[in-house]
Amino acid sequence: MLNNSIRLVARLRPLQHTRHFSHAKFAFQEKPSNIKDFPWLLNGSPPRISKYPYVHAPSSFGWMNILPVSLQHRLSVWLASRTVHLNTGSSYFPEQFLLGATFASRRALNVLSQYLNNPDENMKKELEGMMNIDLLERYTKAGKECLTGDEKISINLPQIYDANLGDVWVTLGSSIAFTHTRQYEILEWMTLKLCLKAANVDVEEESFRDYRARVAKGLMEGVHIRVDVEVDADVVYKISRGDEILLYDEGRRTLLVQFETPYFEPAHEMVSGRDPENGEPINDWSWIISDIDQLITKEKLDNDELMP
Secondary structure (H helix, E strand, C coil), X not given: CEECCCCCCCCCCCCCCCCCCCCCCEEECCCCCCHHHCCCCCCCCCCCCCCCCCECCCHHHHHHHHCCHHHHHHHHHHHHHHHHHHHHCCCCCCHHHHHHHHHHHHHHHHHHHHHHHCCCHHHHHHHHCCECHHHHHHHHHHHHHHCCCCCEEEEEEEEEEEEEEEEEEEEECCHHHHCCXXXXXXXXXXXXXXXXXXXXXXXXXXCHHHHHHHXXXXXXXXXXXXXXXXXXXXXXXXXXXXXXXXXXXXXXXXXXXXXXCCCECCHHHHCCEECCCCCCEECCCXXXXXXXXXXXXXXXXXXXXXXX
């Protein structure tokens, strides 16, 4: 579990020499169970999303689309990163956050493996503090469907070399905007979302002053943040039955782990206070893992495409 109260100053760097794996990277034998369908990416597998379909600027900000898409993307990630930076402190984000993210990723995968092999309420409670409910339920369901015999699963990160920020996603505004779509207007651009209470008058008749006030109110109604972390690590994935290895995969690759905050409503609840000595924000909440290798993200995108 990644806790914002941790204050470490060391940057993430290799702590030992690069491990050299064996040449036999993958072995699989057909069994009655569907172990090959467990949703874990193997080394060498293509990413689940080759090119994310970022949303371009809305019509009201159409002038933004004059800029190259790559520049728009970098600008939105920078703005989102600044939001995290200002609300968690310059001494925390991104260096300490990335370091904590690596520890949390390793621990979460270790506990997840144990839980899938031997479900236990104590481990479930620990996982619920490290993973959001959608991701945990997705892996739990897959474990029941794919590990139908006496199979044991193991996912380990024996060595982590580095970690870098990927996309940073920020949603501003009330969370009910996504269930009360007639009452709210959702503006989306690249990695940013702004939920605004619908205007009481026709948009064309709304004054700029009223529109600015509506935007300012929306900014403070709530905030939710997700951060993609690219973890460069050795990944060992194994499924066995007794002494027999049914599936084995190992190698160094980039593990894409997404972390999210709680949904703070109103937005100022993200910061519980300020350090009297340096003025840095005080945060008494914890990040949790919301996705791994875009598993949930890909399924949501696929589901959106099927919606009428």
